[in-house]
Amino acid sequence: MASRSKKYKHLFFDLDHTLWDFEANAKLTLNELYYNLDLLSKGVGDFEKFYEIYLYHNERLWDKYRKGIIKRDELRWKRMWLTLVDCKINDEELAREMGVRFLDSLPTRTLLFPYAIEILEWLSKRNYSLHLITNGFEVTQYSKLRYSGLEKFFNEVITSEASNSLKPNPEIFEYAFQKTGALPGDSLMLGDDIEADIIGAQKAGMDQVYVNHKNIDPPFEPTYTISNLKELENIL
């Protein structure tokens, strides 16, 4: 690992799966839907199985969305519909209702990764300028920040909607530099996604921190790798 460096002024965080525990929050939300909509009596079966099928479809549809193959509305209801179809329930109306209710409820969840608040406080005290670069939807991401108490830490929130681009495309990083006055050389990108965050930032000329909560072997060497957020104290 490279040694502690004073050269960084701007820290660009990813939100989902980096600070905000997306998986835990999504699972809670789906579990609530499962009980509120009485999916068991509709024939969906065991929740854990239902959740597993959902994860499979959600991941595949997100990949298509990132590649521009499908639009966001399609992503929102089709992940529910395909999950229901796999459970032998062909009910588009129910799928659309689930899609809407899921997105209404998810951003109000507040589960963060360990040390998220502590490290943001620590970094703020050290006068780093903190920002977010996120591929999520604008309204959704702002709700997450507000409910989970993260909003106050960030100067600029760069979303794919506002920048008209998605990580790992260079346009969203260029937009972020313009919006914040940061330079690639004094900026650090922190995220969990090898392609979107790490390779994207590398191509934009920034150093990167791979936030490796799941302890998987990255396919190449990011500037830094951490397995929990507190380890940032060793870098910054």
Ligand SMILES: [Mg+2]
């Ligand atoms: Mg992420």
